[in-house]
């Protein structure tokens with residue numbers, strides 16, 4: 001029974017092969033040589049059309065006192081963790097107002113699972129997504145030294161979390177140390193390190209982690225960059241390559257003045273993120289590492 005089945009498949013495939021072969025031979029006979037070449041286009045890339053609105057979307061948006069959270073930023077599936085407490089698994093929450101987009105919760109949960117495997121398991125979430133109203137309240141309570149005005153906090157973008165430890169202050173707790181050394185493997189960065197306050201303009205916050213995704217967090221860790229420095233580096237370099245856990249990535253920056261087209265390889269994957277200032281970053285992986293990415297800068 002099985003043998004027959006495979007024999008049928010082989011016959012079918014052979015028949016199809018012969019058929020298409022004959023077809024292409026026929027075409028060659030009919031068409032002059034140049035035209036038959038035109039019939040075999042090199043389908044190595046797709047063309048993306050990028051317009052200025054893309055500058056303000058994505059995981060790499062720079063948010064600081066100069067560049068606010070874009071109007072109408074799409075923040076999806078925000079859940080209140082106190083109300084949806086079945087989602088609180090392996091960590092604690094500081095109060096009933098903690099909210100997170102679901103994909104951020106998944107990223108955080110995966111990250112602390114790795115920490116737990118290394119015996120670090122006293123994580124808390126003190127704050128996640130904050131809407132503008134909540135940010136305004138906080139700003140009023142804490143003042144401009146400890147909080148940003150509404151629209152100028154990464155928390156309003158939904159990609160940042162204030163993570164704590166039930167064992168003590170993050171700067172001393174094992175949870176803080178573990179995150180400082182390992183968060184990058186999960187796409188997170190310590191957004192406001194102690195030695196970069198002159199660049200970030202924000203005091204040392206050992207609890208504030210921002211999601212940027214791989215390979216960006218790995219490149220930033222390797223070069224000891226904060227987001228401001230990383231985006232500037234990409235602007236200067238144009239294209240950088242990174243290998244993370246066996247995956248080869250190509251990261252390219254494109255200034256966007258008007259609508260433009262950018263080529264990405266047809267094989268493999270890509271992401272596009274704006275930088276919230278003047279361009280987009282296209283990240284490609286999984287295709288042919290040599291031809292990955294594009295001309296048309």
Ligand SMILES: [Zn+2]
Pocket residue numbers: 127155160161162207208209
């Ligand atoms: Zn924060």
